[in-house]
Amino acid sequence: MFSANHLRTARMLGVAMVATLGLASCATYDDEFATINSRLDQLDTRVQGAAQSAESANQSAQQANQRLDQLESRVQQLESAPTRKPRG
Template sequence: MFPTKQHLTISRTLGVALVATLGLAGCKTYDTEFATINSRLDQLDTKVQGAAQSAESANQAAQQANQRLDQLEGRVQQLETAPARKPRG
């Protein structure tokens, strides 16, 4: 049996359908990979946000400690510049 125009058309259509099906199957693989990557990015984002909150808390604690040191510094300077006391006795 010799291939006719109808046979060639059917063969071409089946070939295109096969390629399209394989292409869509490949997209599912990429969808899975993208979902995995997005999940990892979400996890990293959560960790980064936690680290940023920890850093902010540490920064606030350091500022409070600096304020206490500044308050004490005036008192220390006052004591250092005060005239020396004479010992009793």
């Protein structure tokens, strides 16, 4: 029926078809990974922006706290100063 040569050719074609299907599925996975990586890059950029905004807000809050501390010190000095007698 089939010669050994025909069987070898059929096997080779089968292997080639499996390899082609495997490569095609790899391309699909590559596309999916590229999409996922792109989304991760976008998220990373957004996270970095949020971190920078948070750091800036933290610095502003620290400066505001320093100003409040200075005011508190000045208010305490004024409150503890001897009272003045009104003129007149």
